Amino acid sequence: MAYADVREYTHLTDEEVEAIGRELDEIRAEIEASRGQADRDYILRIITLQRRLAAAGRITLFASLFPPAWLLGTALLSTAKILENIEIGHNTMHGQWDWMNDPEIHSSNWEWDTTQPAEQWKHSHNYIHHQFTNVLGHDNDVGYGILRMSRDQKWTPYNLGQPVYNALLALFFEWGVALHDLDIEAIRKGRKDPKVLKKQLKQIGSKVGLQALKDYLVYPALTGPAWFTTLTANATSNIVRNVWAYLIIFCGHFPDGAVHFTEEELEDETRAEWYLRQMLGSANFEGGKLLHLMSGQLGYQIEHHLFPDLPSNRYADVSVKVRDLCDRYGIPYTTGPLHKQYGQTLRTILKLSLPNRRTTENPEPVPARRRLTDEERQGRRSELGKWTNVAPVS
Numbered sequence: 001m002a003y004a005d006v007r008e009y010t011h012l013t014d015e016e017v018e019a020i021g022r023e024l025d026e027i028r029a030e031i032e033a034s035r036g037q038a039d040r041d042y043i044l045r046i047i048t049l050q051r052r053l054a055a056a057g058r059i060t061l062f063a064s065l066f067p068p069a070w071l072l073g074t075a076l077l078s079t080a081k082i083l084e085n086i087e088i089g090h091n092t093m094h095g096q097w098d099w100m101n102d103p104e105i106h107s108s109n110w111e112w113d114t115t116q117p118a119e120q121w122k123h124s125h126n127y128i129h130h131q132f133t134n135v136l137g138h139d140n141d142v143g144y145g146i147l148r149m150s151r152d153q154k155w156t157p158y159n160l161g162q163p164v165y166n167a168l169l170a171l172f173f174e175w176g177v178a179l180h181d182l183d184i185e186a187i188r189k190g191r192k193d194p195k196v197l198k199k200q201l202k203q204i205g206s207k208v209g210l211q212a213l214k215d216y217l218v219y220p221a222l223t224g225p226a227w228f229t230t231l232t233a234n235a236t237s238n239i240v241r242n243v244w245a246y247l248i249i250f251c252g253h254f255p256d257g258a259v260h261f262t263e264e265e266l267e268d269e270t271r272a273e274w275y276l277r278q279m280l281g282s283a284n285f286e287g288g289k290l291l292h293l294m295s296g297q298l299g300y301q302i303e304h305h306l307f308p309d310l311p312s313n314r315y316a317d318v319s320v321k322v323r324d325l326c327d328r329y330g331i332p333y334t335t336g337p338l339h340k341q342y343g344q345t346l347r348t349i350l351k352l353s354l355p356n357r358r359t360t361e362n363p364e365p366v367p368a369r370r371r372l373t374d375e376e377r378q379g380r381r382s383e384l385g386k387w388t389n390v391a392p393v394s
Contacts, residue, residue: 002136002152004264006276010331020329021272024306027321031310035099042313043097043105046087046293054080057237058219064229074233078240079294084113085245086296087312093122095309114241115178115211117203124181130308134253134281135261141253142260144169144176145184148352150260155355162353166346173242178204244294251285251341252301254348257334258283278305279326284319284335291338292316302333 003009007017057076063069089112091097097105111118124140132138136152143149146169148159169176182200186192215238220231259280269277282301292299300315303322310318326333 002150002260002262004262006261006265006273006280009259009280010276010329012276012329012331016329017272017276018270020325020331021270021275023325024272024275024322027318028307028310031307031314031318032099035311039311039313040100043088043100043311046083047105050080050083050088053077053083061219061230061233062223062226064223064226064233070229070233073230074236074240077233077237081113081237081241082244082294085241086248086298087293089113089118090296091312093118094126096311098309113211114174115204115208116174116180117207120181120200120203121177126308130305132266133278133305134259135263135266135277137263138266140180140183141249144180146176147349149254149348151352151356152260152262153352155352159353162349166349170243170246171239173246174238178208247338247342248295248298250345251338252283252298252304253281254345255283255334255336255341256344256348257332275306276331278302279322279331279333281305282334283341284333285338285341286335287338299338302335 007014010017012020053076057073057078057080060069060073060076064073089110092105092110093107093112095107098107100106103109107122112121129139129141134142136142136150143153146165147162148155182197182204183192187197215234216231219234220227223230261277261281265273265277279302282305284302285295285299287295287299297312297315298304300319303315303318304312306322307315307318323333325331
């Protein structure tokens with residue numbers, strides 16, 4: 001069920017909630033004060049690695065008529081695309097490296113290697129998702145408008161197809177994300193400003209065109225006789241990146257223990273309560289340094305939601321302090337192996353394809369909810385990363 005009051009859910013007093021908020025503010029201040037050359041070296045090293053992997057993959061695909069070269073080139077390119085999207089692009093657009101004042105690695109300039117325009121991603125992700133995490137009717141990431149991910153979301157016969165929709169979403173995740181900020185529900189119900197829609201579609205069309213030109217025309221053509229095998233390698237690497245990104249993101253938000261909230265929680269929500277909602281609405285997964293690197297450090301999803309604009313290479317250390325804080329105050333700290341977290345997520349997707357009366361003994365009535373507009377949402381928090389709303393043009 002979705003909760004309307006994090007204080008009541010956690011059985012904490014007002015004083016305890018505010019004390020937790022102060023401790024988390026102190027952790028933030030400590031990291032901000034200690035950012036320096038080691039952090040700069042880290043991100044520059046990762047960017048160099050990613051570019052070398054991409055170049056090696058492209059070069060190897062000149063010999064892609066030979067299966068071993070196709071396999072190696074595809075693996076190299078897939079790895080490069082994953083690093084660029086998750087560890088570099090996603091984190092850069094959160095403003096994690098803006099403190100460096102490097103125009104090449106700045107949230108205002110970075111455009112990532114995927115089909116959604118960066119500006120629309122920063123709006124739908126940085127602002128809407130991170131501010132309103134797991135709040136039904138506010139957070140568009142709860143099911144991405146495709147899947148029913150909470151018993152508190154109204155069931156319709158459409159949801160019977162969730163196993164199929166889920167598989168398609170995983171395979172073509174970048175395309176689902178590309179359409180994410182459009183708000184298909186608002187378009188379908190005639191609530192979308194036509195001028196805003198036109199501008200967004202123009203942005204998406206331009207970005208999709210550039211991506212398709214690069215991956216499915218220019219790079220294949222450069223390999224001459226191997227053009228078709230290069231094209232299939234590029235398509236495969238995009239699918240590998242899509243499935244991996246889907247897996248990482250879903251494991252951070254939908255395993256058992258990741259709580260949903262009703263809009264009542266937002267009423268007079270303090271900063272400390274916002275912190276609590278981030279901890280309760282997110283989930284971590286366990287693994288080694290390589291797994292965390294390839295997942296953009298989103299195995300520390302709780303820490304990322306608490307501090308989305310702090311350098312990702314610090315999340316491992318921050319997690320020790322956050323977990324200690326949770327232990328001391330009796331706050332759930334949801335974590336587990338990656339396979340377990342996804343297994344729980346998949347079980348939820350399958351179960352919620354059916355109406356509540358089929359999966360629980362005492363189903364409660366589900367209120368109708370719709371996605372809100374920016375004008376209906378509250379103001380934003382400064383640490384969530386900058387974005388420029390796609391305003392209508394006159």
